Amino acid sequence: MKKTLLIGATIAASATVLASCSSDSPGEASKGEPLTVLTYAQNATDDQLTMYQEFFDGCTADGGYAFKQLQVPADQLLNKAVQLTASGDAPDVIVADNQMIAGLAKSEVLTPIELGSLDPDDFVQGPFKSGQYEGEQYGLPVGNNGEVIVYNKQLLDDAGLSAPESWADLSHAAQVLTTDGRYGFGQTFAAGETLSWNYWAQLWSAGGSIAELDSSAAVESAEFWASFLVDGTAPQASLQWQSDNLINELVEGRLAMAQVGTWTLNALLDTADEAGIEIGITTQVSKDGEAPIVPFGGEVMVAGVGATGEALTAVNDCIISWSSDTEGLAERDEFLGYLPSYIPAQAAVLESAPHLEVLAEQLKNSRGRTEEVGANYQSRTVALSAALQQIATGAESPEDAMAAAQSSAASGDK
Amino acid sequence: MKRETLMDVEAASRSRTRAPGNLVGARRRQLPTRVVAGRLVFLLPVTVFLLLMFAYPMAFNFWLTFQSYDLASLVTGASEFVGLDNIVTAINDPGFAGAAVNTAVFTVVSLVVQFVIGLGLALFFYNRFPLSTTIRALLVLPWLVPSIVATTAWRFIFQDPNGFLNQLLGHFGVPPVHWLTSSDTALLSIIIVNIWIGIAFNLVLLHSGLQSIPTERYEAAQIDGAGYWQRFWYITVPALGPVTAVLLVLGFVYTLKQFDLVWTLTQGGPGNSSQLLSTWSYTLSFNNNNFGQGAAVADFLFVASGIVIVFYTLVQRRQNNA
Known part of the structure; x- marks a missing residue:
């Protein structure tokens, strides 16, 4: 009950934010309206919301963008993202289960990103490819379970x-x-x-x-x-x-x-x-x-069509920094109970969570559910x-x- | 409709013995524009409500049936007219026939058993006895409790392998039954719960129906030497006719659209064995994102409900006019 209220409050709060950003005029001291992050509500802990918020607050230190989270039940995320986009409130970042990426991309809800300094070979291949659809890279994995x-x-x-x-x-x-x-x-x-x-x-x-x-x-x-x-x-x-x-x-x-x-x-x-x-x-x-x-579980952080121009650059930076900040990644994935898909961060997680060794072994030979x-x-x-x-x-x-x-x-x- | 208009016209002509030849003209003069406008204003709220709450969703559903509408269409707004494709695909889907048969069985068995048990209980409570009002009120409880709460309780009762029901049966030496987890019993289990919920509704309506039968009829029949069953067949059953008709029609519509009960208990499983058209339509629309096919299945439910309601209205009109 408490959780429902919290989620409800989050959604209501985010809705207010959405409403206010559509009416506010841009060009404030910071970059105007906050960017929307559509995340999933897990039945785990509410701390997850805080964890993501801390990450997004820090990921564009010099970009000057603020991020607001809109949390929906995990299984409704695909439909919600499409609905929001259809009604003109397209999210800027979406954190969605990897099997939803194909559907999101096909529904024209996503924007391609640039990999920047990251090397694709540093990722576990199955999860890395789960951020792709028809040759475009829309995002990068948050971490994996199985x-x-x-x-x-x-x-x-x-x-x-x-x-x-x-x-x-x-x-x-x-x-x-x-x-x-x-x-x-x-x-x-x-x-x-x-x-x-x-x-x-x-x-x-x-x-x-x-x-x-x-x-x-x-x-x-x-x-x-x-x-x-x-x-x-x-x-x-x-x-x-x-x-x-x-x-x-x-x-x-x-x-x-x-x-x-x-x-x-x-x-x-x-x-x-x-x-x-x-x-x-x-x-x-x-x-x-x-x-x-x-197959593997775990979300992919993708850019939404809401983000364009400078905002897209900021979003792109954040998606990159989720993995490139190796220490932070290890901490965040450990918190989520995930194994990082970015291999340089795996060792740190495996040291404190040795029970994920088997998962790490198994993931070397993985295939996304939507590949076929x-x-x-x-x-x-x-x-x-x-x-x-x-x-x-x-x-x-x-x-x-x-x-x-x-x-x-x-x-x-x- | 036509008949009423004719009767009105006849009544109008009777009331004005010296009415002019032109009857329509006479009616016009009876209703000045102001009055007509006033009547229309009173009709406005209900018309708006009906258009918004019934006509629009139904028309949209009907429109969806003939469109290639998918998730992408929500964003782009683009979908094509595909003729009968959605209906044909929906019917040819192996899941459809099973869901249709399940829905028929679910509806008919639920209706009949609910009615028989409801009538039995109504007759039982016809005679007042200590605590009868209290017990009757308790029996109505299943109908008042939110469906999700009730069905969650039933999930525990049916739990495999040692839920309450299996423990109870165990005392009589019956081996555990896989109520919700066997394709043989899943449909039966959801029927049982639906009957449990529906009995209260039948009991309440039939009980009040019984109260409205004048006791003189029973007294007269008793004096004439009619036994209990004769009084039941020749007085109670005919007098309950209108109530029964309402019960069956409402019950039919309620049962046909039953969704949350099945969703909480089995989600149509295992292996579609308790899949109904309502849950199947939902699965097609919101799990598979095939909105057109989901709409096509929903159309069948609309049509089935529609036929029953039209039939009921016709029968009722004949009774009223008789």
Whole structure:
């Protein structure tokens, strides 16, 4: 409730700012009206707002521009950015989830930026490319998170198992570790983005593409990813679970292994430690056990069409300085629970957050979710997560479910 | 409409025995321009309200159905006329048929069961007994509680595997049911919650309907030797006719557009097994940003509601005129 009020107040305040800047005449002592930053509200902490504000206050020390934040729920950011632009209040900076960039760029909400002194090779390539659309660079990554497999070390040791790497490993371990009152493997199976992005890594490892959900690789990997629910080695309740539920079950001893978001690792390691459970962390699996190609989470800071001329220069400077100020980047990403995509800043974060080592390893081989289908991504994630649930509950055969998903997703293509 | 005008004209001619031949002229003289203008002024607020709140959104939705409107269109304002493309694509989508069948099942089963249970409870509370008013008030609670609150509570009740309901069933040796997480029971679960909410509405209207039946009829029937069921079939049921019609029509429209309940409980899942046309339309519009297809699905809901309401209005007019 308090959070809602705060967010509401923020939006109201920002709206007032927007209203006042459209009526004020420019040319004040400082650069006139403040630039708008559209950020996402996470259910984490309100400090995030402060962190971003401090960054923007400092990023154009000599530019003389002030920044005001407009915070909206993360999943509504794409639509909000488009709406604001449509009504003439285009944001100057947008901090959006990387899978939204293609949609934003296609909707003509973004302005290309210059990389300046930054070297593209200093970035983790997948996240770096997530700031691009059709050859233009619109922004740079804020930092990344992702999903990794966590497991109860003791249980795997007792069963003589090592950390799973291939599909066969994971299925076998899940079978062995499932007992009365305990499931072998848990993953998020609630419909939505988390379900689909967990699956993409399996799809890619089988050689498939998001563009073809009815390919044999897609059917095969969907069948694998749903098999735990079909075989009863994953709880059916996971059809409504997110990572938070999974780490609880793991700590309670009702789950031996789980694929969870790296944002839950801190909490998992703390509570597991209290419960006397030793947790192992490993990468996501792949079909043959080779290093998996994974999608990644995390925002991209992009320039909006609101910024032109000098204001665009100021915005560009800020986007560059997010990464080029390496020390500050390490601090800010650590605060967000992210691993920097700018490699020179990674070491500092990994030193204080060693549980992100696996993520760092995994990200070397990463691919953006919109690389294959661009702005048509949204309808794919909806169709795919429905299909995976259908396979998991036995409502449809893998072939039929994936064929329907492809036809449903393709009907939304533009 | 036509019939009323004719009747008015007849009435007018009857009241003026020496009316001139030209009836229309007679009516004109009865209503000076000032009076007509006055009447129009009174109509103005409701007309503006209807245009703004009903006509505009509906017309916009209808327009969207035939346009290639996407996120970019919001910014550029540009979209093309695409004819029936959106409707054809929406119908051919594998999700549509399932959602349509689910909506039909959801609506019919909810309506029938709500009505039967509501009627049973109304008859039960017809006789006053200690605490009857209090209990009746409590039964209305589900209808008064905000839907999000009620459905969140139901989420806990249905929780897999050891929510309240499963624990309760466990005492009778029933193994845990995956209420919201199985494609076999998800639709059933949302129907149960919808019935739970709807019973109160049926109870209130039917109870007041029962109060309005004169007790003399029952007394007379009893003297004539009619048993309980005979009195029920020959007095109660016919007398409740108009209330029943209102209930079914309103219930139909409420149920058809039910959204938040499904969204909170299952979001149409797992795997579209509890997807309704309303949630499907929302998903198309706001998850996929396919506004045209979302609008096309919404049109089907408009048409279905429209048919029922027109049918109801016709039946009611016939009853009034009879």
